[in-house]
Amino acid sequence: MKVLTGNRLIDGEAIWYSPVGWIETLAGADVAADKAAEERLEAIGRQAFADNFALDIELIDVQIVDGEIVPLRLRERIRAAGPTTRTDLGKQAAHAARAG
Amino acid sequence: MYRYDEFDREFVNARVAQFRDQVERRLSGELTEEQFRPLRLMNGVYLQLHAYMLRIAVPYGTLSPRQLRMLAHIARKYDKGYGHFTTRQNIQFNWPALADIPDILADLASVEMHALQTSGNCIRNVTADHFAGAAADEVADPRPYAEILRQWSSVHPEFSYLPRKFKIAVTGAARDRAAIQTHDIGLHLKKNADGELGFAVYVGGGQGRTPIVAKKIRDFLPEADLLSYTTAIMRVYNLYGRRDNKYKARIKILVHETGTEEFARQVEAEWAELSDTALKLPEADIRAIETYFTPPDLPARPEGDDAVRQARLDSRSFSEWLDQNVVTHRHPDYAAVTISLKGIGETPGDASAAQMEAVADIAEAYAFDELRVSHEQNLILPHVARADLRAVYDALVGIGLATANSNLITDIIACPGLDYCALANARSIPVAQAISRRFADLERQRDIGELKLKISGCINACGHHHVGHIGILGVEKKGAELYQVTLGGSGDENTSIGEIVGRGFGPDEITDAIETVVDTYLGLRLGRDEKFLDAYRRVGAAPFKEALYGAESKAA
Numbered sequence: 001m002k003v004l005t006g007n008r009l010i011d012g013e014a015i016w017y018s019p020v021g022w023i024e025t026l027a028g029a030d031v032a033a034d035k036a037a038e039e040r041l042e043a044i045g046r047q048a049f050a051d052n053f054a055l056d057i058e059l060i061d062v063q064i065v066d067g068e069i070v071p072l073r074l075r076e077r078i079r080a081a082g083p084t085t086r087t088d089l090g091k092q093a094a095h096a097a098r099a100g
Numbered sequence: 101m102y103r104y105d106e107f108d109r110e111f112v113n114a115r116v117a118q119f120r121d122q123v124e125r126r127l128s129g130e131l132t133e134e135q136f137r138p139l140r141l142m143n144g145v146y147l148q149l150h151a152y153m154l155r156i157a158v159p160y161g162t163l164s165p166r167q168l169r170m171l172a173h174i175a176r177k178y179d180k181g182y183g184h185f186t187t188r189q190n191i192q193f194n195w196p197a198l199a200d201i202p203d204i205l206a207d208l209a210s211v212e213m214h215a216l217q218t219s220g221n222c223i224r225n226v227t228a229d230h231f232a233g234a235a236a237d238e239v240a241d242p243r244p245y246a247e248i249l250r251q252w253s254s255v256h257p258e259f260s261y262l263p264r265k266f267k268i269a270v271t272g273a274a275r276d277r278a279a280i281q282t283h284d285i286g287l288h289l290k291k292n293a294d295g296e297l298g299f300a301v302y303v304g305g306g307q308g309r310t311p312i313v314a315k316k317i318r319d320f321l322p323e324a325d326l327l328s329y330t331t332a333i334m335r336v337y338n339l340y341g342r343r344d345n346k347y348k349a350r351i352k353i354l355v356h357e358t359g360t361e362e363f364a365r366q367v368e369a370e371w372a373e374l375s376d377t378a379l380k381l382p383e384a385d386i387r388a389i390e391t392y393f394t395p396p397d398l399p400a401r402p403e404g405d406d407a408v409r410q411a412r413l414d415s416r417s418f419s420e421w422l423d424q425n426v427v428t429h430r431h432p433d434y435a436a437v438t439i440s441l442k443g444i445g446e447t448p449g450d451a452s453a454a455q456m457e458a459v460a461d462i463a464e465a466y467a468f469d470e471l472r473v474s475h476e477q478n479l480i481l482p483h484v485a486r487a488d489l490r491a492v493y494d495a496l497v498g499i500g501l502a503t504a505n506s507n508l509i510t511d512i513i514a515c516p517g518l519d520y521c522a523l524a525n526a527r528s529i530p531v532a533q534a535i536s537r538r539f540a541d542l543e544r545q546r547d548i549g550e551l552k553l554k555i556s557g558c559i560n561a562c563g564h565h566h567v568g569h570i571g572i573l574g575v576e577k578k579g580a581e582l583y584q585v586t587l588g589g590s591g592d593e594n595t596s597i598g599e600i601v602g603r604g605f606g607p608d609e610i611t612d613a614i615e616t617v618v619d620t621y622l623g624l625r626l627g628r629d630e631k632f633l634d635a636y637r638r639v640g641a642a643p644f645k646e647a648l649y650g651a652e653s654k655a656a
């Protein structure tokens with residue numbers, strides 16, 4: 001399974017593609033389960049690059065654990081959360097704020 | 101300190117305006133990423149995991165309080181309230197928006213700072229001994245020469261598209277605190293028998309994928325020949341350096357493949373054409389640049405001895421800090437202070453905006469407005485009257501920057517690693533933090549003595565692991581982090597590359613492994629006087645392998 005991710009051009013924010021467009025969290029991303037879906041996401045990624053909306057765009061491997069999307073590589077898990085040494089920063093900060 | 105002249109000011113302002121226009125054109129879609137990327141890199145802008153990163157040059161690590169305050173302002177206004185000091189004496193911000201970077205660069209220009217040549221295949225920020233101008237063992241201040249090199253190399257048309265990046269370091273003392281032998285060119289400023297100033301010239305050092313110790317190609321180059329000789333080296337490199345393979349493009353590979361003697365011959369041949377040209381430095385010009393680095397007037401403060409003696413009696417923690425973080429100054433009433441950015445369990449090299457502002461205040465009150473960034477990711481107050489040390493210490497305690505660990509095992513160099521860096525294979529910071537917590541006890545650290553531990557999150561070696569007495573390199577194996585340990589590296593006047601000790605350790609094992617190495621050293625040293633590095637050089641890797649891998653090491 002794969003999701004489409006990149007960094008937004010204007011501010012570098014890590015973003016993922018979802019059924020409602022590009023979003024700032026991995027949760028809710030559009031998960032491609034087959035080749036056709038991957039190709040569709042790839043085309044969307046190429047378009048986002050061509051439109052100067054995002055860069056460093058790639059499809060990354062994920063799995064679903066307890067209903068949540070979890071990237072296989074640590075690198076992508078850190079991108080989706082923020083620095084492991086600063087849980088007050090990055091995406092995880094908003095989660096922590098909501099939970100608190 | 102060097103002040104911009106009219107030319108510098110106009111040039112930097114013009115670059116800011118130019119980059120503002122380039123960013124606007126990129127955001128409007130007029131420039132593609134392929135067109136824009138090299139332009140943003142020339143201005144120090146990278147894209148990392150979470151955001152853009154801006155790397156700002158701190159030439160030869162010298163900062164004024166006004167500049168440090170501006171860095172604090174940038175951290176607050178455009179970033180997330182902190183900055184990261186690097187092993188190249190620079191500072192990086194981890195979260196700026198591209199759209200804000202032109203404003204950041206304009207703010208920097210207002211305090212004579214910029215981000216030029218902090219990336220790309222050009223001559224990068226020239227680094228120098230962080231105790232320059234203060235050290236008791238210094239022959240002369242290396243920074244005027246670093247400044248001459250900076251002026252000469254800034255947007256030098258011939259050397260802006262080199263085969264690969266190019267790093268120069270200068271030291272002014274026999275004791276090398278600038279790690280010159282790990283640089284593309286290393287310059288050791290010294291005097292000859294007639295008392296004239298010149299340089300021993302080292303070429304082709306570097307870390308990264310292929311670590312190589314630089315080779316000395318000249319024992320004494322008169323100071324007037326600095327630019328002509330450097331130009332000769334650059335020309336040989338620019339002509340013969342490999343452009344077909346990124347991993348073989350650094351000058352270290354060229355020197356290695358050509359052979360030191362033949363390389364030196366080529367440089368001398370090139371230099372023969374250059375030595376009597378306009379590149380020869382007029383004596384008056386060198387002395388003029390030197391005046392920018394004239395040390396502050398240091399009035400006699402003979403009360404320092406008594407003040408320090410009394411303060412030692414009053415406070416044990418002050419006394420420990422004094423022993424560890426304060427070094428001898430060329431003026432007997434003064435000292436140079438290391439402000440450790442390695443608090444126990446903290447991120448090596450990080451400082452908050454509030455800390456930067458407070459350090460700027462301290463530098464103004466007690467250190468003649470002078471500050472340095474060390475390549476070991478600490479801040480330095482180069483000139484503090486011994487009589488004021490207690491006040492400086494108290495002020496540092498107030499902002500959490502009085503950790504007494506300079507040169508001890510918790511004074512760890514660590515690169516940003518996988519918590520920030522797009523090139524990383526593994527995290528560096530959490531490893532540093534765990535080791536720091538394990539060895540938090542100061543008495544134990546002092547018993548272990550001088551020990552330089554350096555961590556990189558990938559083979560690019562920004563954390564200088566190759567020259568750590570203990571080096572740790574993060575790699576990715578089957579999707580997991582793994583840490584390789586090297587022993588016996590050193591980045592001083594006796595530079596050596598650490599040797600890989602054996603198979604790597606997982607994140608949960610690495611702290612124990614380091615403790616095993618340290619305990620092994622403590623068990624075999626001849627006495628407290630035998631430092632870790634000396635003991636390693638005496639006994640070699642075998643006892644450490646045995647301790648780490650036991651029977652496994654004999655089978656192998």
Ligand code: SF4
Nearest residue numbers: 515521524557558562
């Ligand atoms: S050593 Fe590697 S991981 Fe560390 S900062 Fe350099 S490139 Fe990034």
